[in-house]
Amino acid sequence: MNKKYDVLIIGAGPAGIYLGWELEKKGIRTIIFERDSRTEVGSKMDQFHMDAYTFDEFGVPPPSPETDEYITSFNITNHYSPSGKIVKKMNWPVIAMRFPFFIQRLIKISEADGLQFEFSSRFKCGIFDKNKLIGIVIKKINEEYEYFGRIIVDASGTNAVVRSSLPENYGIETFNINDDEKMYVIQRVIRWLKPDEPHPGTEAKSNTWMYYKNWIAPHFASKANIFGNGQPGGYENVEKANKIFLENIHFPPYEILEEHKATTVYRRSPYSLVGDGFFCIGDSACMTKPFNGEGISLSWIVAKIATDVFIKALKSPNYVSKNELWDINIRYYRDIGAKLAALLAQIPVAANTTKKEMEYLFKKNIIFSGKDFEHMNQYHELHINFGRMIKIIAVFIWGLITQQFSRSTLNSMLKYMKISDKIRKHYEKFPENPEYFNEWVQKAEELWNPVEKMKFILNN
Ligand SMILES: Cc1cc2nc3c(=O)[nH]c(=O)nc-3n(C[C@H](O)[C@H](O)[C@H](O)COP(=O)(O)OP(=O)(O)OC[C@H]3O[C@@H](n4cnc5c(N)ncnc54)[C@H](O)[C@@H]3O)c2cc1C
Numbered sequence: 497m498n499k500k501y502d503v504l505i506i507g508a509g510p511a512g513i514y515l516g517w518e519l520e521k522k523g524i525r526t527i528i529f530e531r532d533s534r535t536e537v538g539s540k541m542d543q544f545h546m547d548a549y550t551f552d553e554f555g556v557p558p559p560s561p562e563t564d565e566y567i568t569s570f571n572i573t574n575h576y577s578p579s580g581k582i583v584k585k586m587n588w589p590v591i592a593m594r595f596p597f598f599i600q601r602l603i604k605i606s607e608a609d610g611l612q613f614e615f616s617s618r619f620k621c622g623i624f625d626k627n628k629l630i631g632i633v634i635k636k637i638n639e640e641y642e643y644f645g646r647i648i649v650d651a652s653g654t655n656a657v658v659r660s661s662l663p664e665n666y667g668i669e670t671f672n673i674n675d676d677e678k679m680y681v682i683q684r685v686i687r688w689l690k691p692d693e694p695h696p697g698t699e700a701k702s703n704t705w706m707y708y709k710n711w712i713a714p715h716f717a718s719k720a721n722i723f724g725n726g727q728p729g730g731y732e733n734v735e736k737a738n739k740i741f742l743e744n745i746h747f748p749p750y751e752i753l754e755e756h757k758a759t760t761v762y763r764r765s766p767y768s769l770v771g772d773g774f775f776c777i778g779d780s781a782c783m784t785k786p787f788n789g790e791g792i793s794l795s796w797i798v799a800k801i802a803t804d805v806f807i808k809a810l811k812s813p814n815y816v817s818k819n820e821l822w823d824i825n826i827r828y829y830r831d832i833g834a835k836l837a838a839l840l841a842q843i844p845v846a847a848n849t850t851k852k853e854m855e856y857l858f859k860k861n862i863i864f865s866g867k868d869f870e871h872m873n874q875y876h877e878l879h880i881n882f883g884r885m886i887k888i889i890a891v892f893i894w895g896l897i898t899q900q901f902s903r904s905t906l907n908s909m910l911k912y913m914k915i916s917d918k919i920r921k922h923y924e925k926f927p928e929n930p931e932y933f934n935e936w937v938q939k940a941e942e943l944w945n946p947v948e949k950m951k952f953i954l955n956n
Contacts, residue, residue: 499643500643501525504645506649506652507780511792511796514799516611518800524807532615537603537615538597543593545592548590563597569589572702575866577854578705617636619652620632622662631648651795652780655780656781667768671766682734684723685723685755687717701714706847708745710741725737760791761779762784762840769824769825787843806821818930825926837920845909853902892909
């Protein structure tokens with residue numbers, strides 16, 4: 497068996513497969529190692545959704561409606577205020593799908609184009625030559641195998657098995673994701689006991705209640721929906737939130753058919769995505785959109801950038817050092833990475849407002865408006881020009897006068913608007929040359945230090 501490749505990818509999730517497929521199509525010899533067996537891969541979750549535009553944009557055929565992978569498509573998502581009385585409609589086309597079938601299809605499509613997979617193959621450790629990563633050890637049942645590649649990619653999801661195993665002085669942050677940097681999600685499959693009566697999911701197929709971080713999404717079973725909640729701090733908080741939610745928002749009778757627990761990442765990405773012979777992508781690099789927790793399309797954007805940079809780097813016969821891969825950092829962090837970092841700094845403070853304050857913002861169409869939700873999905877930033885800023889300030893002042901908004905929350909929001917703006921500008925100046933990286937990181941640390949984490953805020 498020839499165990500030398502251009503690129504070794506660890507993890508057959510949406511990030512790893514898409515990157516491997518793109519590389520293989522461009523003639524870069526790539527192999528993916530996946531811990532799970534071929535039949536188990538993709539079983540980490542069931543229902544999920546993607547923007548309908550994503551498929552065309554990335555050249556992935558959309559799921560066919562006749563298959564088990566496809567659940568439904570819809571354009572309108574309803575966003576409800578804390579009282580449930582004000583609703584903002586987001587007009588954004590979405591396809592609801594089933595993850596295991598989606599992953600199996602991606603594997604099939606990419607295999608047809610020559611991409612190789614090794615299943616039931618767990619990453620054990622890196623192989624180094626003179627402190628530089630040159631290969632990996634893979635454990636398959638009870639046997640260990642060595643594989644060598646010019647670039648090793650960590651696409652192993654939140655465990656980040658390669659990144660977190662690198663030596664401390666490798667120039668890559670080796671952190672594991674802390675408990676307070678996760679959102680804990682419980683998704684329940686519920687069946688409506690009186691399905692002919694109006695219930696969430698009748699008018700719009702997707703509904704969210706941001707204050708409670710609850711949502712109703714389509715499910716493939718008849719008369720059923722997904723009832724989801726995500727909270728920081730642990731699954732106990734999710735249960736508390738659900739109880740408070742159901743005391744405040746009327747749901748017609750339902751029964752619970754299934755329950756699934758999972759966590760998603762809610763923290764900044766590592767300051768650098770690349771090291772000598774190394775690159776990390778997807779959840780292993782904490783790439784999720786802070787406004788909705790989605791990660792798949794984001795990892796595909798980064799995969800496109802990485803493919804361009806890998807092709808250039810692999811042209812030379814020399815070892816692929818961090819410098820040859822640095823352009824990935826520049827292209828990601830100066831553009832979409834800067835926008836997402838700014839939102840990550842801004843969103844917790846908006847989400848941590850009181851019930852009354854969030855109701856007021858819904859009423860006044862500030863942050864919680866259909867147009868803002870659409871803009872964030874499309875451009876990954878809030879749309880705040882000078883005219884809108886003036887309107888926002890007027891709304892805040894009116895909120896203070898009429899006591900619908902507290903001075904301390906307003907001060908917090910203004911403080912984090914400023915910090916978020918500075919973070920964005922700092923990322924937009926991501927250093928051209930790795931020599932200036934440490935200096936850049938020092939300033940970035942100062943900016944991130946005061947940023948609030950998402951909090952559990954429900955108390956009534
Ligand atoms: C409940 C929930 C709902 C979500 N809903 C959405 C949604 O609707 N839309 C959306 O875009 N995103 C959603 N996300 C986020 C999305 O699932 C992730 O962002 C995405 O799966 C990340 O892809 P990835 O390839 O980086 O990692 P993963 O999908 O986690 O894949 C990593 C792969 O690496 C493998 N692996 C791990 N360790 C090893 C090892 N040691 N050796 C070899 N292989 C290994 C794993 O088995 C896995 O197959 C959701 C997440 C959760 C938890």
